[in-house]
């Protein structure tokens with residue numbers, strides 16, 4: 386098992402925001418996490434990668450590649466983050482350093498974890514740019530984040546996350562801030578990169594059709610708890626929890642409405 | 653059917669700050685030569701990616717911004733009209749994020765009262781407030797609450813109540829459900845559908861989400877880089893898009909497994 390999360394609980398004072406979350410993730414498998422805003426999706430992923438705010442109290446267990454991550458010392462964690470576990474966030478602009486050229490930022494994890502020189506790192510950054518479908522890598526690596534579009538920035542985010550071929554990629558609402566045409570491109574890119582790398586994926590989103598398009602299993606969160614965890618298919622056939630049923634119903638209604646408008650009845 | 657809103661050669665060009673000393677002042681053509689005809693009672697969707705000029709167009713239609721070229725006409729008369737109060741009573745707006753569009757220091761009742769007072773609405777304000785709060789499906793006692801005490805969906809209902817208070821003929825909704833969770837989004841869309849039917853409103857609904865427009869609008873305009881690249885009946889445009897960009901938008905909408 387690549388990742389085992391057991392009874393993960395996060396509290397702020399007396400408020401429990403992640404409540405006894407447990408799940409497993411095998412190597413090269415994918416899990417979606419879905420739920421309304423405030424249901425605890427982001428804090429679940431932050432707890433796994435040890436980036437919770439200082440005021441948070443966490444308990445339970447997170448085992449990754451056989452190692453307990455909860456309570457791991459900062460310097461041990463930084464050997465894992467960006468190396469064995471890559472991360473992509475919703476707003477790549479805030480995740481990127483605005484003052485550093487993106488080439489250097491892509492090279493950073495390689496220099497930190499693989500000890501490559503800056504020169505070698507930049508060369509690898511150009512290759513990574515090409516892999517994430519950025520044209521003109523020469524120019525891209527010399528750009529600052531604000532000089533790029535939202536879609537380009539998210540591709541850079543992917544390049545950084547995947548630079549060290551992580552065993553696990555955690556993506557938190559990576560396409561929520563993007564236009565739908567760009568979302569489609571980034572999803573298909575992420576899909577093929579994760580497949581090529583053989584990485585596992587945790588994909589967080591509030592958007593069921595998006596989650597269903599990229600993962601095989603999905604966990605539904607409500608008020609800090611996983612209320613249902615099942616394969617996408619069985620969830621669509623018979624979701625057992627009331628809230629999952631509502632989510633699926635809403636997605637079906639909107640999908641059917643759209644289908645009605647786009648497909649001629651004869652087809 | 654009579655024309656209620658019309659735009660003729662409507663453009664809005666922003667001049668941007670100089671990129672540097674001695675450099676030319678750059679311009680952004682946010683809305684470019686848009687010609688629309690909106691019939692009374694129509695439900696028109698405006699779709700497009702972010703930055704395509706949807707919000708700028710909405711502001712021009714509302715008379716909150718001045719065209720660089722062309723004009724907006726309301727019932728045949730160019731705005732600004734001599735009586736802008738009357739125009740504002742008849743053309744109201746709901747914005748995307750009720751958190752920022754509702755004054756956090758005002759009680760719900762006062763938020764809804766504001767347009768009644770500012771626009772010199774003559775009917776009894778207290779009665780109208782309760783009426784419109786009920787109409788949007790909120791309990792009456794909510795009038796004494798503050799926005800932060802409400803859920804996202806309730807806040808958007810308050811924003812709709814405020815817009816409906818002066819009994820407008822046209823409701824412009826700019827991304828009204830984009831900030832809401834899926835299930836809440838569903839409720840607000842149903843509410844908007846019911847309200848437009850029951851009140852005979854003309855609806856102009858702006859969204860980057862094509863399924864939202866499919867659900868609510870009979871007509872659609874597709875915006876790209878400030879230009880209306882395609883318009884027509886929603887079903888015609890979505891089934892047989894002519895413009896390349898419209899095709900890309902439609903095929904990019906994420907679909908559920910098992911649907912084609």
Ligand SMILES: Nc1ncnc2c1ncn2[C@@H]1O[C@H](COP(=O)(O)OP(=O)(O)O)[C@@H](O)[C@H]1O
Nearest residue numbers: 397402420421422423424425426427428429438
């Ligand atoms: N630093 C914090 N202090 C207190 N509460 C927090 C903090 N960060 C998040 N929360 C609360 O924890 C809950 C879960 O948040 P989050 O995991 O971000 O939800 P999601 O990603 O599902 O939208 C929310 O109710 C949020 O308000």
Ligand SMILES: Nc1ncnc2c1ncn2[C@@H]1O[C@H](COP(=O)(O)OP(=O)(O)O)[C@@H](O)[C@H]1O
Nearest residue numbers: 666680682700701702703704705706707708709
């Ligand atoms: N006040 C302004 N000054 C300069 N540029 C603006 C201003 N308002 C909008 N723009 C620009 O006009 C274009 C259209 O913006 P907007 O109408 O907000 O698009 P949309 O609502 O479709 O996302 C964008 O490029 C935006 O940056």
Ligand SMILES: [Mg+2]
Nearest residue numbers: 426427428558
């Ligand atoms: Mg989140």
Ligand SMILES: [Mg+2]
Nearest residue numbers: 706707708827
């Ligand atoms: Mg806008």
